[in-house]
Amino acid sequence: MQTSTALLIADLVGVAVFAASGGSAGVAKRLDVFGVVFVGCVAALGGGVFRDVVIDNFPGGDRLGGAPPLAFADWRYSVVAAAAALLVFWLHPQLARIRRTVLLLDAAGLGLFTAAGTLKALDYGVPVVGACILGMMTGIGGGLLRDLLTGEIPLVLRREIYAVAALVGATIIAVGSRLPDWFGIVVPSLTLLLTAAAVTCVIRLLAILRNWSAPVARES
Amino acid sequence: MQTSTALLIADLVGVAVFAASGGSAGVAKRLDVFGVVFVGCVAALGGGVFRDVVIDNFPGGDRLGGAPPLAFADWRYSVVAAAAALLVFWLHPQLARIRRTVLLLDAAGLGLFTAAGTLKALDYGVPVVGACILGMMTGIGGGLLRDLLTGEIPLVLRREIYAVAALVGATIIAVGSRLPDWFGIVVPSLTLLLTAAAVTCVIRLLAILRNWSAPVARES
Amino acid sequence: MQTSTALLIADLVGVAVFAASGGSAGVAKRLDVFGVVFVGCVAALGGGVFRDVVIDNFPGGDRLGGAPPLAFADWRYSVVAAAAALLVFWLHPQLARIRRTVLLLDAAGLGLFTAAGTLKALDYGVPVVGACILGMMTGIGGGLLRDLLTGEIPLVLRREIYAVAALVGATIIAVGSRLPDWFGIVVPSLTLLLTAAAVTCVIRLLAILRNWSAPVARES
Numbered sequence: 001m002q003t004s005t006a007l008l009i010a011d012l013v014g015v016a017v018f019a020a021s022g023g024s025a026g027v028a029k030r031l032d033v034f035g036v037v038f039v040g041c042v043a044a045l046g047g048g049v050f051r052d053v054v055i056d057n058f059p060g061g062d063r064l065g066g067a068p069p070l071a072f073a074d075w076r077y078s079v080v081a082a083a084a085a086l087l088v089f090w091l092h093p094q095l096a097r098i099r100r101t102v103l104l105l106d107a108a109g110l111g112l113f114t115a116a117g118t119l120k121a122l123d124y125g126v127p128v129v130g131a132c133i134l135g136m137m138t139g140i141g142g143g144l145l146r147d148l149l150t151g152e153i154p155l156v157l158r159r160e161i162y163a164v165a166a167l168v169g170a171t172i173i174a175v176g177s178r179l180p181d182w183f184g185i186v187v188p189s190l191t192l193l194l195t196a197a198a199v200t201c202v203i204r205l206l207a208i209l210r211n212w213s214a215p216v217a218r219e220s
Numbered sequence: 221m222q223t224s225t226a227l228l229i230a231d232l233v234g235v236a237v238f239a240a241s242g243g244s245a246g247v248a249k250r251l252d253v254f255g256v257v258f259v260g261c262v263a264a265l266g267g268g269v270f271r272d273v274v275i276d277n278f279p280g281g282d283r284l285g286g287a288p289p290l291a292f293a294d295w296r297y298s299v300v301a302a303a304a305a306l307l308v309f310w311l312h313p314q315l316a317r318i319r320r321t322v323l324l325l326d327a328a329g330l331g332l333f334t335a336a337g338t339l340k341a342l343d344y345g346v347p348v349v350g351a352c353i354l355g356m357m358t359g360i361g362g363g364l365l366r367d368l369l370t371g372e373i374p375l376v377l378r379r380e381i382y383a384v385a386a387l388v389g390a391t392i393i394a395v396g397s398r399l400p401d402w403f404g405i406v407v408p409s410l411t412l413l414l415t416a417a418a419v420t421c422v423i424r425l426l427a428i429l430r431n432w433s434a435p436v437a438r439e440s
Numbered sequence: 441m442q443t444s445t446a447l448l449i450a451d452l453v454g455v456a457v458f459a460a461s462g463g464s465a466g467v468a469k470r471l472d473v474f475g476v477v478f479v480g481c482v483a484a485l486g487g488g489v490f491r492d493v494v495i496d497n498f499p500g501g502d503r504l505g506g507a508p509p510l511a512f513a514d515w516r517y518s519v520v521a522a523a524a525a526l527l528v529f530w531l532h533p534q535l536a537r538i539r540r541t542v543l544l545l546d547a548a549g550l551g552l553f554t555a556a557g558t559l560k561a562l563d564y565g566v567p568v569v570g571a572c573i574l575g576m577m578t579g580i581g582g583g584l585l586r587d588l589l590t591g592e593i594p595l596v597l598r599r600e601i602y603a604v605a606a607l608v609g610a611t612i613i614a615v616g617s618r619l620p621d622w623f624g625i626v627v628p629s630l631t632l633l634l635t636a637a638a639v640t641c642v643i644r645l646l647a648i649l650r651n652w653s654a655p656v657a658r659e660s
Contacts, residue, residue: 026377032434034384035377049274054489056277057496057506058513066277072341072350073278079349089437121512129519130512144589149364151373153591157466157475164474214472217529246597252654254604255597269494276497286497292561292570293498299569309657369584371593 006190010112010197011070012080017109019044019081020102022146023088029150033089039149040085041078045071047141051117051134060124067124107165107204111197114139114166118173119193128174135170136163139200161207161214169200226410230332230417231290232300237329239264239301240322242366243308249370253309259369260305261298265291267361271337271354280344287344327385327424331417334359334386338393339413348394355390356383359420381427381434389420446630450552450637451510452520457549459484459521460542462586463528469590473529479589480525481518485511487581491557491574500564507564547605547644551637554579554606558613559633568614575610576603579640601647601654609640 022043026036052069061067070077117138121131140156140163147154156162176192179185206212242263246256272289281287290297337358341351360376360383367374376382396412399405426432462483466476492509501507510517557578561571580596580603587594596602616632619625646652 027437029373030436031377032436034434036437038377038383052277053273053493054509054512056281057492057501058508059506061277061496061506062282062502066279066281068278068346069274072274072346072354075347075349078353092437126508126512127515129515133518134512148368148588149374149377151371151591153469154589157471157478157589163478214474216470216472217467217476217532247657249593250656251597252656254654256657258597258603272497273493276501281497282502286499286501288498288566289494292494292566292574295567295569298573312657368588369594369597371591 007116007193011116012076013105014109014112015044015077015080016084017102017105018047018113018142019084020088021106021143023085024092024102025146025150025152026085027089027092033086036089037082037085039146040088041071041081042149043142043146044081044084045069045077045142046145047113047117047138047143048077050141051121051138054134055121055124055126058125060126064124103208104205107201107208108197110139110162110166110204111169111200112193113142114169114200115173115193115196118170118196119177119189122174122177128178132167132170132174135173136166139166139169161204161212164214165200165203165207168203169196172196172199227336227413231336232296233325234329234332234336235264235297235300236304237322237325238267238333238362239304240308241326241363243305244312244322245366245370245372246305247309247312253306256309257302257305259366260308261291261301262369263362263366264301264304265289265297265362266365267333267337267358267363268297270361271341271358274354275341275344275346278345280346284344323428324425327421327428328417330359330382330386330424331389331420332413333362334389334420335393335413335416338390338416339397339409342394342397348398352387352390352394355393356386359386359389381424381432384434385420385423385427388423389416392416392419447556447633451556452516453545454549454552454556455484455517455520456524457542457545458487458553458582459524460528461546461583463525464532464542465586465590465592466525467529467532471590473526476529477522477525479586480528481511481521482589483582483586484521484524485509485517485582486585487553487557487578487583488517490581491561491578494574495561495564495566498565500566504564543648544645547641547648548637550579550602550606550644551609551640552633553582554609554640555613555633555636558610558636559617559629562614562617568618572607572610572614575613576606579606579609601644601652604654605640605643605647608643609636612636612639 019040023036023040026039031039049069049071052067055061056067114135118131118135121134126134143156144154173192173196176187176196179187239260243256243260246259251259269289269291272287275281276287334355338351338355341354346354363376364374393412393416396407396416399407459480463476463480466479471479489509489511492507495501496507554575558571558575561574566574583596584594613632613636616627616636619627
């Protein structure tokens, strides 16, 4: 299996997982089947569309011939997202039993989306701080839109270790991509991506397991 | 009357209708006159701005010299939207009596926006599945933003036949634009656009008249 | 101090003020420290990102080499935004006492963002009406997103003199930039920008002081 195939599969797994999370939110709000599919697709594809619309404005947008959002440029993304949301619609009572699996997959999706988003942003010439923020937005953007659509204050604003785990992964990508310049060490892209994704995923899972929480402002 | 003039008029009618729907939502939420105009403009122009921002990333963005959103590139769009929303602000008690007319116009607007959006996306080189989704987003995007602004779960997520009617129209455009390649049959763009718009409109109206509804997931 | 330095400082002051307004909204909703920083950054940077994503589609996007959103292209923007939101998180009980200062700064930020946004849109070839609307969106966009994220109907829809003050400032920029063509009068950009920003700011402050309000539609 080639690297590009491995990356595509990792990406589609992330899409499926986030679509499932969106579909679950839709089912919980008693949306009908089309609403469930729609929220699932937005949750799976929204972060990537935002990233691509932004990076197209950077020099790489011209150099690389634009940044067509994969949600619209590659039919496999929307089909996988819609199929995963449909599965949740049909199977959701069983899903309650595998809630742990869903949380695990969601953490994996967060790691993969963030790492891949940061790499892509750097490729298009986004400076390093901006690339980290944009990578984080790729990871958390879909869930943000899911919560806005279903009328909730975004979960990511309340479960702090979510966005921060993404930011740590993005920082690893950013530092790793500078190692050749700083120390002459070349890390293969795929190794870097998987390392960053794994770190994000582990932080997120530890935060769930240990109930980590961040401070809230004291009452005035 | 030339084709381009016919298309412009059809487009502006769609803008006016969606602005009226946004204005009504604003009046219902007791917004003041400026809020009503703002929500009206967002409902009328939001779907098209989203479409244009996305298609600019595709090859056609460079080939055709960018995709400046008409909401900002052509003053007639924003003026028509603002005027329609203002009319609703002044006349809204009378509007209750013509609610059927508004629903009819809204269905027509949905059909026109979706069909024109799909055609434009194909023109800019969006692949066929992506173009259908983007066309649907052009049709339903404004209403989605209208509902988010006024603090509602988007209607389109709950009245399923809305988005699906748009998707059927978009599919007709996509298939029709391939007929020359597949069967050597050339359908004029305007004929194709009006057919697709009419089908979307009729499905939407039948759904209203017959109270069609889609399944909701069974309780767990 | 050079003009460009003056502009950068004015811009960063606007960023800090809007980040503080977003941070306050986050504290009021009992978000944790990361949520407060996130809402602050979105409030400070959201309007500019929207403007840059749209103007990249206009002819100036190619001519000027794209319109990379400063939020991602220049690390000072995100760092200032995050720092201002953090300060609010720590100091918010004291902030209640300086609420007048915050309102004053917010009015100044609205004026500066709107004026700078309109100028930039004109530079990129957005026609005059569109540039005014886009300038207004630059000024009010961040606050709009802040309210959507925290589950409120956007304040700008209810405090009408907010958006209208921005629109007046944008119009001054648009008219001023045409004076050379119409009357042969050349106004330096910085003078024009500061005049327009001051007018927006004064209108906004008068609206607060005098409780100006706009009509609401009569009950049906």
